[in-house]
Amino acid sequence: MKEAIFRGTDMVKNYGETTVLQGISMELYRGDFTVIMGSSGSGKSTLLYMFSGMDRLSRGQILYSEKFPSGKRLSHTRRSFDEMMDITNASEKELTNLRAEAFGFVFQHTHLVSSLTLEENIRMAGLICGSMSEKEIQDKTNLLICQMRLEKAKNRLPVQVSGGEAQRAAVARAVITNPNILFADEPTGALNKANTEEVLNLLTTLHAEGLSILLVTHDREAALRGNRILYLEDGIIVGELELSPYQRKDLERERKLASWLEGFHW
Numbered sequence: 001m002k003e004a005i006f007r008g009t010d011m012v013k014n015y016g017e018t019t020v021l022q023g024i025s026m027e028l029y030r031g032d033f034t035v036i037m038g039s040s041g042s043g044k045s046t047l048l049y050m051f052s053g054m055d056r057l058s059r060g061q062i063l064y065s066e067k068f069p070s071g072k073r074l075s076h077t078r079r080s081f082d083e084m085m086d087i088t089n090a091s092e093k094e095l096t097n098l099r100a101e102a103f104g105f106v107f108q109h110t111h112l113v114s115s116l117t118l119e120e121n122i123r124m125a126g127l128i129c130g131s132m133s134e135k136e137i138q139d140k141t142n143l144l145i146c147q148m149r150l151e152k153a154k155n156r157l158p159v160q161v162s163g164g165e166a167q168r169a170a171v172a173r174a175v176i177t178n179p180n181i182l183f184a185d186e187p188t189g190a191l192n193k194a195n196t197e198e199v200l201n202l203l204t205t206l207h208a209e210g211l212s213i214l215l216v217t218h219d220r221e222a223a224l225r226g227n228r229i230l231y232l233e234d235g236i237i238v239g240e241l242e243l244s245p246y247q248r249k250d251l252e253r254e255r256k257l258a259s260w261l262e263g264f265h266w
């Protein structure tokens with residue numbers, strides 16, 4: 001049985017007169033690598049902002065389960081272990097804490113702090129979350145630098161490294177807190193083919209290690225890494241495809257995705 005991390009019910013988002021999400025009900029499951037595809041303007045980023053507490057629904061509800069696979073407990077809450085939290089009614093402070101401690105974020109542009117080295121950027125996310133000791137932060141930083149192959153670039157500023165190195169540092173920064181879920185909005189949108197492949201390999205590895213991921217992408221290669229693909233059209237989920245967890249490049253898998261996407265004239 002899949003366990004929900006998020007349960008969204010009748011999610012509506014309006015920007016002024018425009019309805020961007022038209023009453024979506026869906027769950028995100030623990031351990032899944034969920035991908036959202038759809039044409040530009042269909043509401044993909046908006047949906048990600050709603051789940052991740054970066055913005056609020058106009059109507060509907062999102063429940064969030066705090067249970068961490070690692071058994072970690074958040075420092076700032078005293079909720080019982082099995083209770084789901086209604087993030088629709090959470091205070092700004094609660095949402096800020098969740099984003100810092102329980103969720104990881106990667107975007108098309110890295111948003112690294114330009115005056116800090118890659119290593120300092122990664123460590124800072126550990127400091128901000130407030131629940132990691134200095135030693136935990138340094139140990140995890142060292143581990144991630146190794147995993148992301150950033151040994152050579154770690155002491156350089158973001159402007160002094162390649163796009164791929166910067167994005168790998170952004171992924172490291174996003175996962176240093178052992179988040180409950182990683183939200184990634186077009187993380188490979190600004191990368192060339194080789195760097196895209198590297199970042200996708202990282203996401204695949206993190207997923208295989210147990211990390212839940214929600215990825216928004218236009219890129220088929222990126223979508224292939226997921227095990228559950230959703231298609232969004234004008235603020236409604238119009239299709240869902242289940243795939244086995246990604247293991248290697250696989251023609252059969254590519255055909256399956258391609259023929260599913262054809263149904264949406266992709």
Ligand SMILES: Nc1ncnc2c1ncn2[C@@H]1O[C@H](COP(=O)(O)OP(=O)(O)OP(=O)(O)O)[C@@H](O)[C@H]1O
Pocket residue numbers: 015016018020038039040041042043044045046047
């Ligand atoms: N803050 C805002 N104010 C007004 N309209 C907005 C706002 N943010 C998004 N929109 C509109 O909502 C719609 C959905 O936007 P969203 O960014 O979710 O699309 P998307 O599917 O992520 O597109 P893309 O693939 O281009 O990133 C678009 O028509 C967009 O113009």
Ligand SMILES: [Mg+2]
Pocket residue numbers: 044045046
């Ligand atoms: Mg978008």
